[in-house]
Amino acid sequence: MKVIKNEPLPNKVECANSLKNVLDALYVLNGKWKLALILSLVQSSKRFNEIQQELSGISAKVLAKELKDLELNDFISRKVYPTTPVSIIYEATGYSRTLKNVLGELSAWGEQHREKVKLSMRKQS
Amino acid sequence: MKVIKNEPLPNKVECANSLKNVLDALYVLNGKWKLALILSLVQSSKRFNEIQQELSGISAKVLAKELKDLELNDFISRKVYPTTPVSIIYEATGYSRTLKNVLGELSAWGEQHREKVKLSMRKQS
DNA sequence: GTAAGCGCTTACCTTTGGGTAACTACTCAC
DNA sequence: GTGAGTAGTTACCCAAAGGTAAGCGCTTAC
Numbered sequence A, B: 001m002k003v004i005k006n007e008p009l010p011n012k013v014e015c016a017n018s019l020k021n022v023l024d025a026l027y028v029l030n031g032k033w034k035l036a037l038i039l040s041l042v043q044s045s046k047r048f049n050e051i052q053q054e055l056s057g058i059s060a061k062v063l064a065k066e067l068k069d070l071e072l073n074d075f076i077s078r079k080v081y082p083t084t085p086v087s088i089i090y091e092a093t094g095y096s097r098t099l100k101n102v103l104g105e106l107s108a109w110g111e112q113h114r115e116k117v118k119l120s121m122r123k124q125s
Numbered sequence C: 001g002t003a004a005g006c007g008c009t010t011a012c013c014t015t016t017g018g019g020t021a022a023c024t025a026c027t028c029a030c
Numbered sequence D: 001g002t003g004a005g006t007a008g009t010t011a012c013c014c015a016a017a018g019g020t021a022a023g024c025g026c027t028t029a030c
Helices: A012-028 A034-043 A048-054 A060-072 A100-124 B012-028 B034-043 B048-054 B060-072 B100-124
Strands: A076-081 A087-092 B076-081 B087-092
Touching: A012 B034, A012 B100, A034 A048, A034 A060, A034 A076, A034 A087, A034 A100, A034 B012, A048 A060, A048 A087, A060 A076, A100 B012, A100 B100, B034 B048, B034 B060, B034 B076, B034 B087, B034 B100, B048 B060, B048 B087, B060 B076
Parallel strands: none
Antiparallel strands: A076 A087, B076 B087
């Protein structure tokens, strides 16, 4: 049920909440790479070098750090298969998949944003 | 139409694209505050000090920098009203509103994430 | 045995982010 | 004229993020 009376402060609490939610989300998903890394592993499990190739630009050091971080936060798991030599496969957990909608929206937005930037570049030149 | 034949590389291109999109999106939306700032101003236009109070923790320096950055990227506009003394109001542009879905999903995710963290804290103790 | 690939780690360095505190320029209220 | 509020700016500093390059322990291929 909606409140019908005049609200002096129209759903102020709701706004503050969504602000807090976004801040909390950004707290775990901070940094240049985390969301992209999660997306990459949601699309398919990969080994270290494969990830590094896909996310061109990321250094081994940063990738190792981010992977540890994401594992700690239960977004990915590191599986070691006893082949010779051992295969180390990183895979997304179910919890990563709860980000599916976020990633979907972000990708859609990123695409149209790139278009917009392209257009404004053209105007400028 | 979908391709029916066996795809040796199942929609690899699509995956790479969405990865690129996400990376592009993160490029403009980087940092601790930008998305929260945009959300705050989408909810309602505000003045400098009001924003600073709402995003508790942000310093004047960083807020000023972020606001300039967002204005440059056409997410917000700075309006000066010739009252005495002048009122300076920051408002979200239409372009900020294209982030509505992203922000909605992020807020929803942030909320359930907080719940999950709370639970796992309880288990640990 | 030598090179090359995998999955990192380490040391070193630069850049950026971001905080504090002081200060400015303006106006209004007292 | 003193104090408070608004909207910042400036100088200074620290910590974290992130890049580069080298190396390590392992194994397989030549």
